[in-house]
Amino acid sequence: MIVVERVSRTFPARSGSVAALHEIDLTVAEGEFVAVIGRSGCGKSTLLRLIAGLLEPTSGTITVTGRAVRAPSREVALMQQQPALLPWRTALGNVLLPVEMARQPRAEGAVRARELLDAVGLAGFHHRHPYELSGGMQQRVALCRALIQRPRVLLMDEPFSALDALTREDMAAQLQALHLARPATTVFVTHSIQEAVLLADRVAVLSPRPGRVREVLTIDIPRPRSLGRSAALPAVAECVAHLHDVLAESGDD
Amino acid sequence: MTRIRSAGLPLLGAVTALAIWWAGTVVFGIRPFFLPAPPDIVAAFRREPAYLLREAGSTVAVTVTGFGIAVVTGLLLAMVLTAWRALERATLPVLVALNSVPKVAVAPLLVVWLGFGAQPKIVLVVLICFFPVVVATMAGLTSTPVELSELSRSLSASVWQAYVKIRLPWALPQMFVGLKVGISLAVIGAVVAEINNPTGGLGAVIVLSGTSFDTPLAFAAIALLALLSTALFYLVAGLERLLVPWARAISG
Ligand SMILES: Nc1ncnc2c1ncn2[C@@H]1O[C@H](COP(=O)(O)OP(=O)(O)O)[C@@H](O)[C@H]1O
Ligand SMILES: [Mg+2]
Numbered sequence: 285m286i287v288v289e290r291v292s293r294t295f296p297a298r299s300g301s302v303a304a305l306h307e308i309d310l311t312v313a314e315g316e317f318v319a320v321i322g323r324s325g326c327g328k329s330t331l332l333r334l335i336a337g338l339l340e341p342t343s344g345t346i347t348v349t350g351r352a353v354r355a356p357s358r359e360v361a362l363m364q365q366q367p368a369l370l371p372w373r374t375a376l377g378n379v380l381l382p383v384e385m386a387r388q389p390r391a392e393g394a395v396r397a398r399e400l401l402d403a404v405g406l407a408g409f410h411h412r413h414p415y416e417l418s419g420g421m422q423q424r425v426a427l428c429r430a431l432i433q434r435p436r437v438l439l440m441d442e443p444f445s446a447l448d449a450l451t452r453e454d455m456a457a458q459l460q461a462l463h464l465a466r467p468a469t470t471v472f473v474t475h476s477i478q479e480a481v482l483l484a485d486r487v488a489v490l491s492p493r494p495g496r497v498r499e500v501l502t503i504d505i506p507r508p509r510s511l512g513r514s515a516a517l518p519a520v521a522e523c524v525a526h527l528h529d530v531l532a533e534s535g536d537d
Numbered sequence: 538m539t540r541i542r543s544a545g546l547p548l549l550g551a552v553t554a555l556a557i558w559w560a561g562t563v564v565f566g567i568r569p570f571f572l573p574a575p576p577d578i579v580a581a582f583r584r585e586p587a588y589l590l591r592e593a594g595s596t597v598a599v600t601v602t603g604f605g606i607a608v609v610t611g612l613l614l615a616m617v618l619t620a621w622r623a624l625e626r627a628t629l630p631v632l633v634a635l636n637s638v639p640k641v642a643v644a645p646l647l648v649v650w651l652g653f654g655a656q657p658k659i660v661l662v663v664l665i666c667f668f669p670v671v672v673a674t675m676a677g678l679t680s681t682p683v684e685l686s687e688l689s690r691s692l693s694a695s696v697w698q699a700y701v702k703i704r705l706p707w708a709l710p711q712m713f714v715g716l717k718v719g720i721s722l723a724v725i726g727a728v729v730a731e732i733n734n735p736t737g738g739l740g741a742v743i744v745l746s747g748t749s750f751d752t753p754l755a756f757a758a759i760a761l762l763a764l765l766s767t768a769l770f771y772l773v774a775g776l777e778r779l780l781v782p783w784a785r786a787i788s789g
Contacts, residue, residue: 336691355693362691368684371783372706384702385692413783 285469286312286335286437291344292494293330304330306494307344315467319484321474321527322534327495328473332439335471336362349436358386361435361468365442367422369414369429375401375421376410379428386433393432400428404458420451424458431462438468442475453511456482460508477527481520482509487527491534498534501527573753578760581753589742593761596727596738599655600769603662604723608716610663611670618671619678629675636668641726644733658730658738665726666719673715677708710784713777720773724766739765 288310294301304327312318320328333339335346337356346353348360356362361382369378376397383393401410404424414422423443430438444452456479463470463483474480480487484503491498505519555575561567562574569577582589618632619625640661647657681704689699731740739758746754778785 333687338687338690356691358693360691362688364684364687366684368682368688370685370703370706372781381702382692385689385694385698415783 285314285316285349286310286471287345287347288331288335289345289347291331291334291341291346293327293334293339293342303494305334306496308495308497310488310497310500312469312471314469317463317467317470317472317483317485319472319474319480319487320490321477321480321487321531322490322495322498323492323531324475326490326492328490329441330495331490332362332441332471332473335437336360336439338362358382358433359435360437360439361430361433363426363430363438363440363443365445367414367419367426369422369425371414374411374413375406375417375425375428378414378425379432381429382433397428397432400431401425403462404428418451420447420455423447423455427455427459427462431468434466435468438470440470440472442473444479445475452476452479457510459483464507477524477531478511480527481505481523482511487523489527489530489534499530501530570750570752573756577753578756581751581757582760585754589739589757589761592737592739592742592758593765596724596731596740596762597765597769599658599730599738600662600723600727600765603659603726604666604720606659607663607667607719607723608670611667611715611719612674612712615671615674615678619675625675625679629672632668632672632675636672640665641729644729647730648734653734653736655737657734658727661730662723662726666723669718669722670712670715673718674708674712677711678704680711681707706781709781710777713773713781713784716773717770717777720769721766724762724769728762 288308291305291308292303293305294303308327308331310318310331320331322328330339334341335348335353337353337360348357351357370381373381376394379397379401380390380393383390383397398410401407401424404427406421406424406428409417409421414425417425423446427443430440444455447455460483472480472483481503487501487503489498489501490496501523503523505517505523509520559574559576562569562572567574573581617624618628643664644657644661647660651657651660685703685707686699689703694702727738728740728743731738732744733740735741735744739762742758743755746752746758
């Protein structure tokens, strides 16, 4: 579904250039949920923006749904770290933005938008503006906006990192439920090991300067998982401990 | 309670200021020719209401015409100049520099170039409020947050969609900052032009009342100007509240 082959990306910098990513290989199967973890600055956002078609690789190839990525596609939805909501639109209006951009009928979109908002617990908030919503609610609206077009591929860049711990857990649980109900091929960037182990089929660990895939760990734990119950399972503890070790090694050079 | 306070306190302040002024003229025995008391000004207004209102109307016409021209051309120019990054970089410093030139200094020249009609007055108003509108609108149009422009790219928005649905609405609050500065300056521009070229308007009333030593009449004209300027400002501010109610909420 997503195939990243020997992809490098460098950026011009004051002294020469920085290699953000160096010869990355990553394959994500249809419907699979892959988490990408790594320290900040190791190229996670760059990888996601390359897959999204917002950035071009310096070398290497990326194919999504069988086609080489040249520009953003409507089959791919991106969810950023900031909610990036339009302050003049209500929650419902924000969720409908992709529908309008694709010039699809608003009425049909609105039905689905309402369902999505209800599903993430925003039933009474369809007509509120972003400034009337908490950070967690805003990010839920952003999640609905990412899902409204039923994307085949969902790219998420640390979507919960600005939220408090309890809200994060809620959102992770909701994301898991939505993914189980309708699995989109997902690449989920996070710097939380717990979140990665809770959500992912596989976890790719990036190491910094230049960014490389250090290891890909398969998480063989039955779903649905929950932070509370699953944390006690020996398999979960093992995965978490292992990822800790890999991250620690890949840290300071 | 807070409602009463927010309306009542400014009113109390205004009434107190008027009372001190009035008391001052009485206690120190100041002659109306020097500093008229509030009742003298009211009397001056009641002496010649039709004249004052006609001239006020002419000042409003000059102000609003000039402001309207400045807003339409200013918004269009800002849109054109921010369409290309290079053009914006090249022109913005020039505009900021022009913005700081005291435009009222050209009022006498405008009379030389354009004669004694309404034209030089309107042109001065346009000149004086054009630059704040352009500069503020350009600032608004170039301040779209990265995450929003990335969002519109990731949604494969057309250039037109990105502009109309994201960039333009995002610029509105800053555009209104320019409009509010502009409308206040527009009144000043109109009065300066009328003082320089006293063929009509409240500025002319002030000049002519000076030659006839009718200070209360000049004060009546000034009071009308203050009212007019305040009313126009709140008109623009009201339009802002109507069009961008979200701006207050996110900035406050
Ligand atoms: N647009 C850019 N211009 C220059 N350097 C960039 C740009 N984007 C990212 N980088 C650099 O690439 C590296 C990886 O950045 P990023 O992908 O944002 O990392 P992460 O998301 O893992 O924190 C960093 O060193 C960053 O400074
Ligand atoms: Mg990042």
